Amino acid sequence: MDMASVNVNIRMDAELKKEFEEFCSNVGMNMTTAFTIFARRTVRENRIPFEVSADCRRAAVHQVPVDPAAVQDAAAKKPEDMFEEIKRDFNI
Numbered sequence: 001m002d003m004a005s006v007n008v009n010i011r012m013d014a015e016l017k018k019e020f021e022e023f024c025s026n027v028g029m030n031m032t033t034a035f036t037i038f039a040r041r042t043v044r045e046n047r048i049p050f051e052v053s054a055d056c057r058r059a060a061v062h063q064v065p066v067d068p069a070a071v072q073d074a075a076a077k078k079p080e081d082m083f084e085e086i087k088r089d090f091n092i
Contacts, residue, residue: 008035028079033092040090 012020017031024034041049077085086092 026079028083029086033086036092037086037090 020034021031024031038049
C-alpha cells in the first residue's frame with residue numbers, strides 16, 4: 001500500500017536535536033523513522049506510548065519504565081537487526 005509522503009516541520013532545541021540524531025544513528029535509524037514509529041504506535045494504541053506528567057523538568061524518556069531483560073536482549077543485538085525488527089513490527 002503506497003501512501004503519499006508529506007513533510008512535517010517541528011521546532012526543538014538545537015542541542016536536543018543533535019543528541020536525538022546521535023541516538024537515532026546509534027540504533028540504526030534517522031529522525032524521520034523514529035518519529036514515524038512514534039506516530040504509528042500512537043495511532044495504533046490511541047494514546048501517547050509513554051507516561052506524560054505535569055513535571056516539565058523531567059524528560060519523558062526518564063519516566064518510561066525500563067525492563068532489565070529487554071535492555072539485556074537489546075544489548076545482545078546488532079543495531080541493523082533491531083532496525084529490521086522495528087520495520088517488520090511497524091510494516092515500514
